Amino acid sequence: MAITSGLLKGVPSPASPIEDESPPARNLDTGFGHASRVGLWALLTGFVGLVLWAGFAPLDEGVPSQGHVAIDTKRKAVQHLSGGIIKEVLVGEGEQVREGQLLVKLDDATARANLESVRQRYFGFLAMQGRLLTELSGERSIHFHPDLQAAAVDPLIRQQMVNQEHLLQSRRGALRAAW
Secondary structure, X not given: OHHHHHHOOOOOXXXXXXOOOOOOOOXXXXXXXXXXXXXXXXXXXXXXXXXXXXXXXXXXXOOOOOOOOXXXXXXXXXXXXXXXXXXXXXXXXOOOOOOOOOOEEEOOHHHHHHHHHHHHHHHHHXXXXXXXXXXXXXXXXXXXXXXXXXXXXXXXXXXXXXXXHHHHHHHHHHHHHHO
8 A cells, every 4th residue: 555655645545535625515596496486476467467457448449330230141242243333223222123133234345345356356367367368279369258348347447458468469579579
């Protein structure tokens, strides 16, 4: 033992008791238990206060609105498939109506405009068809469809026919120049 104690001067030997010079251990309370209790108490107090206020607070004002209650089987919704502007209402409130009875008249300006647009396109395609068939067959003049000839009283349709005749002449001229 003398050898080891000489080598390790100042280090206590395992046989000797170790003297601890550190201060005595303190009870370190992190405070989580106390903070949890305070937080839960505040949460519970706030919730109880909210419930009491909601139960006893008077509602001074409501939101006014108009409405009526009707049995679903007696009142029917009237809807137009594509919408539009109502020109005239032909029935009154609470009036009995029959199946097939006219209830409202819609303004037909949009429908007429759409019809005219489609009509112009249709006759334009018929005029183009006549020109293309004439180019294909090699005839001298265009033989327009009878529906197109009947509608030629309309100046716009007549202009489409004239445009196709001019186009036929210019295409023939271009083909002749290419040969």
